[in-house]
Amino acid sequence: MDKNNERECNEDLIRERRKCNFNIEELTNIVDGGKARTARRREIQRLLINDPEFLDEIPQDYMSHEDRYSNELRKSAHLMQKLADQESGHDIHQDIGALTGILKDGNPLMVHLSMFIPAILGQANSEQQEKWLGRSLRNEIIGTYAQTELGHGTFVRGLETRATYDPTVEEFVLHTPTITATKWWPGGLGKTCNYCVVMAQLYTQGRCYGPHPFIVQLRDEETHRSLPGITLGEIGPRLGLNSNDNGFLKFENHRIPRTNMLMKHSQVLKDGTYVKPLHNKLSYGTMMLVRVGIVGACSRSLQYAVTIATRYSAVRHQSEIVPGQPEPQILDYQTQQYKVIPQIASVFALIFSARSLSKIQSSVTAKLKDGNTDLLPELHSLSSGLKALSSSDASWGVEVCRLACGGHGYLASSNLPRTYTGTTCAITYEGENTVLLLQVARYLIKSYRSIGKETGASSVSYLADQTSLASSSSSFSNKALVQAFKLSALSLVAEAEARLQKLCDMGQEFYHAWNYCSVLLLKCAEAHTRYYICEKYEQTVDSLKASEGVKNVLQSLCRLYLIYHITLTHGDFLKCGALTPRNIAVLEGEMCDLLAVLRPQAVSIVDAFDIPDELLGSTLGCWDGNVYQRLYDEALKSPLNKTDVPDAYYKYLLPLMKSSL
Ligand SMILES: CCCCC/C=C\C/C=C\C/C=C\C/C=C\C/C=C\CCCCC(=O)SCCNC(=O)CCNC(=O)[C@H](O)C(C)(C)COP(=O)(O)OP(=O)(O)OC[C@H]1O[C@@H](n2cnc3c(N)ncnc32)[C@H](O)[C@@H]1OP(=O)(O)O
Numbered sequence: 227m228d229k230n231n232e233r234e235c236n237e238d239l240i241r242e243r244r245k246c247n248f249n250i251e252e253l254t255n256i257v258d259g260g261k262a263r264t265a266r267r268r269e270i271q272r273l274l275i276n277d278p279e280f281l282d283e284i285p286q287d288y289m290s291h292e293d294r295y296s297n298e299l300r301k302s303a304h305l306m307q308k309l310a311d312q313e314s315g316h317d318i319h320q321d322i323g324a325l326t327g328i329l330k331d332g333n334p335l336m337v338h339l340s341m342f343i344p345a346i347l348g349q350a351n352s353e354q355q356e357k358w359l360g361r362s363l364r365n366e367i368i369g370t371y372a373q374t375e376l377g378h379g380t381f382v383r384g385l386e387t388r389a390t391y392d393p394t395v396e397e398f399v400l401h402t403p404t405i406t407a408t409k410w411w412p413g414g415l416g417k418t419c420n421y422c423v424v425m426a427q428l429y430t431q432g433r434c435y436g437p438h439p440f441i442v443q444l445r446d447e448e449t450h451r452s453l454p455g456i457t458l459g460e461i462g463p464r465l466g467l468n469s470n471d472n473g474f475l476k477f478e479n480h481r482i483p484r485t486n487m488l489m490k491h492s493q494v495l496k497d498g499t500y501v502k503p504l505h506n507k508l509s510y511g512t513m514m515l516v517r518v519g520i521v522g523a524c525s526r527s528l529q530y531a532v533t534i535a536t537r538y539s540a541v542r543h544q545s546e547i548v549p550g551q552p553e554p555q556i557l558d559y560q561t562q563q564y565k566v567i568p569q570i571a572s573v574f575a576l577i578f579s580a581r582s583l584s585k586i587q588s589s590v591t592a593k594l595k596d597g598n599t600d601l602l603p604e605l606h607s608l609s610s611g612l613k614a615l616s617s618s619d620a621s622w623g624v625e626v627c628r629l630a631c632g633g634h635g636y637l638a639s640s641n642l643p644r645t646y647t648g649t650t651c652a653i654t655y656e657g658e659n660t661v662l663l664l665q666v667a668r669y670l671i672k673s674y675r676s677i678g679k680e681t682g683a684s685s686v687s688y689l690a691d692q693t694s695l696a697s698s699s700s701s702f703s704n705k706a707l708v709q710a711f712k713l714s715a716l717s718l719v720a721e722a723e724a725r726l727q728k729l730c731d732m733g734q735e736f737y738h739a740w741n742y743c744s745v746l747l748l749k750c751a752e753a754h755t756r757y758y759i760c761e762k763y764e765q766t767v768d769s770l771k772a773s774e775g776v777k778n779v780l781q782s783l784c785r786l787y788l789i790y791h792i793t794l795t796h797g798d799f800l801k802c803g804a805l806t807p808r809n810i811a812v813l814e815g816e817m818c819d820l821l822a823v824l825r826p827q828a829v830s831i832v833d834a835f836d837i838p839d840e841l842l843g844s845t846l847g848c849w850d851g852n853v854y855q856r857l858y859d860e861a862l863k864s865p866l867n868k869t870d871v872p873d874a875y876y877k878y879l880l881p882l883m884k885s886s887l
C-alpha cells in the first residue's frame with residue numbers, strides 16, 4: 227500500500243490524517259527507541275512481508291488442528307532460517323518486536339527462542355554453553371522450558387519431578403513419580419523439540435536441594451523418535467495459541483550425565499557434594515528474564531489492537547449526535563474516545579516502563595557477574611509487578627478495543643479475537659498475576675518494615691517518606707499527580723502492614739494473617755507498580771528532547787493516563803487524603819477535555835506505531851480504511867461458501883424438515 231497515494235484511501239481517514247499536528251516519523255522513532263531501531267525494524271519487516279513463504283494458503287481458522295501446527299512450523303522454520311542467513315547477523319532479543327504478527331497464533335519455536343536459549347545463557351556454565359549454546363542458536367537442536375506440572379505450576383517449590391544423583395556412575399536419574407508430576411504446558415514440547423531444560427527437585431547424598439535446571443535430550447537427533455524412558459505428547463486445543471504444540475512429558479527412571487545439570491550457579495560434584503549458589507533463587511533467573519520481555523510484548527499487542535480500533539472508529543459511521551444530521555464517525559462519541567484513547571496512552575506507559583525495567587535488569591545482570599546479588603530482590607519485585615500489570619492492562623485494553631468495534635470486532639478477520647487470546651495468556655504464564663503481585667506485596671511489607679536500613683533499592687525508597695502521608699497537594703501538575711499515586715501506594719502499604727501486625731498481635735500466625743489480608747496486599751502491589759509506571763511515564767516525557775508537536779501529544783497522553791487511572795481507583799486517593807472529592811471532579815472534567823484534544827490526533831498517533839497491513843492482519847484496521855470490501859472478501863473465503871447448498875443440508879436439515887410430512 228502506497229501511503230502517499232490518498233486516492234486509494236477512505237475519505238474519513240484522509241481527513242483525519244490532514245489534522246495531524248506533529249511529526250509522525252519522530253514519534254515512530256520514539257516508539258522504536260531511536261532512528262536506527264526504526265530502520266532495523268523496517269528492514270526486517272520488509273524482508274518478511276515480501277516473502278511469499280509467509281502466506282497462508284487458506285486462513286488459519288479454516289485449517290485442521292494438525293494443519294495449523296504444520297503450517298506454523300513451516301513458517302517458523304523458514305523465519306529462523308531467514309534470520310540466520312542475514313549477513314548482518316541479528317539479535318533476536320532486540321528484534322523480537324519486529325516479528326510480531328508474522329507468526330499468527332503461537333508458534334512452536336517461540337519457547338526455544340524465548341526460554342530454552344536464555345536458560346542456557348543464564349544457567350549453564352561456560353563448558354556447557356560451549357556444548358549447547360551454539361547448537362541451539364544454529365537450530366541444530368530445538369528445546370523448550372519444562373517446569374510446570376499437572377499438579378503444580380505456580381508453586382515451583384512443590385514440583386515433584388525428581389533428579390536423583392547416582393555417584394557410582396555420575397548420572398542423574400530423572401523420574402516422574404505420580405500423574406501430577408507429569409510436565410504439562412511447555413510450548414513446542416509435544417512434537418517439535420528434541421531437547422529441553424527440565425526443572426526438577428535435586429536429590430543428592432540423601433537430601434533434597436529444591437528445584438534445579440537440567441538439560442535433557444528427549445528425541446533421537448536422526449529419527450526424531452522419543453527416547454526410551456520418555457513419554458511425550460501434545461495437550462490438546464486451548465483458548466488460543468493453537469498452532470503451538472504445548473506438550474506433556476513423563477520420565478521413567480531416565481538417566482542423564484551429571485554434567486547435564488546446568489551448573490552456572492550451583493553444582494553437584496562427582497562425589498555428590500552439593501555446592502550452593504550465591505543466591506538461592508538464581509535458578510529462577512529464566513523466568514525473571516522472560517517477565518521483563520513480556521512487558522514489551524504486551525505493549526506491542528496493545529499497539530495492534532488500538533491501531534485497529536482507532537482506524538475503524540474513524541471509518542465507521544453510526545447513529546446520530548445531532549438529530550437529523552448524517553451519522554457521525556463513531557470516534558466522535560465521547561464514550562468511544564473513552565474506550566480507545568486511554569488505550570493509546572497505555573501503550574506509551576508500557577513502552578517507557580519496559581525500557582526502564584530493561585535498564586535495571588542490565589545493571590543487575592552486570593552486578594551479578596561480580597558476585598553481587600543485592601538488587602536481585604528489587605528486580606524480582608519490579609519484573610513481577612510490571613509483568614502482572616502490563617499483561618492485565620493489555621488484555622483488558624485489547625478487549626475494550628474489540629468491544630469498540632461492535633459486531634465486526636467479534637469476527638476472526640478483525641484479528642482482535644486472536645490478539646486477545648495471544649495477550650490474555652500472559653496473565654497466566656510466566657507466573658500467574660495474583661501470585662506475582664503477592665510477591666511484590668511481600669517485598670513491599672519487608673521493605674516497609676526495614677525502613678532506615680540501607681538496601682540500595684530505589685523503587686521502594688519512598689516508603690520511608692512518612693511526611694508525605696500528611697501532605698495532600700493542591701497543585702495539579704503531572705508531577706503532583708504522580709505524587710498522589712505515591713501517597714496512595716504508601717498509605718495502602720502502611721494500612722496493610724498495620725492490619726497484618728494487628729492480627730499477629732491478636733495471636734494469629736503471620737502466614738494466616740497474610741492470607742487474611744491478601745486482597746488488600748494485592749491492592750498495595752498494584753498501587754506500587756502503577757506508581758512506578760506513572761513516575762517513569764512522567765519523567766520520560768518531561769525529559770524527552772523532541773519537537774513541540776510530539777512533546778505536546780505525549781504530554782497530553784501522559785496526563786490522560788494519570789487522570790484515567792486516578793478515576794478508576796479514586797477511592798484510594800480519597801481515603802489517604804491525596805485528593806479531595808472536588809479534585810476528583812475537576813480531574814474527571816479535565817479527562818473529557820483531554821479526550822477532545824487528542825481525538826483529532828488519534829489516527830496519526832496509531833499511524834506512528836507503523837504496523838504494516840500485512841502484519842496487522844485486520845480487515846478493520848487496514849491503512850486505507852477500505853473496511854467493508856475487505857470484510858466481504860474475507861467472508862467469501864469461508865469453505866461453506868464453496869457450494870450454494872452444503873452437504874449437511876441433505877444429511878440433517880432436509881430429513882428434519884420433511885419428517886412431519
Ligand atoms: C537468539 C537469542 C535469543 C535470545 C532471546 C532472549 C530473550 C527473550 C526474552 C524475552 C522474550 C520476550 C518476550 C516473551 C513473550 C512471550 C513469552 C513466550 C513464551 C512464554 C511461555 C510461558 C512459559 C512459562 O510459563 S514457564 C513457567 C513459569 N512459571 C512460573 O512463573 C512460576 C511462578 N512461581 C514462582 O516463580 C515461584 O514459585 C514464586 C511464586 C516466586 C515463589 O517462589 P518460592 O521459591 O516459593 O519463594 P517464596 O515465595 O518462599 O519466597 C522466598 C524468597 O525468595 C524471593 N524470590 C522468589 N523468586 C525470586 C526471584 N526470581 N529472584 C529473587 N528472589 C526471589 C522472594 O521474594 C522471597 O524473598 P524474602 O524471603 O521475602 O526475602
Ligand SMILES: Cc1cc2nc3c(=O)[nH]c(=O)nc-3n(C[C@H](O)[C@H](O)[C@H](O)COP(=O)(O)OP(=O)(O)OC[C@H]3O[C@@H](n4cnc5c(N)ncnc54)[C@H](O)[C@@H]3O)c2cc1C
Nearest residue numbers: 371372373374378379380411412413651655656657658660
Ligand atoms: C499458553 C500457556 C503457555 C505456557 N507455557 C509454559 C511453558 O513453556 N513452560 C512451562 O513450564 N509452563 C508453561 N505454562 C504454564 C504456566 O506457567 C502456568 O500455568 C502458570 O505458572 C500458572 O500455574 P498454574 O496453572 O499451576 O495455576 P495455579 O497456581 O493452579 O492457579 C490457579 C489459581 O490459584 C491461585 N493461586 C495459586 N497459588 C496462590 C497463592 N500462593 N496465593 C494466592 N492465590 C494462589 C491463582 O491466583 C489462580 O487464581 C504455560 C501456560 C499457558 C497458559
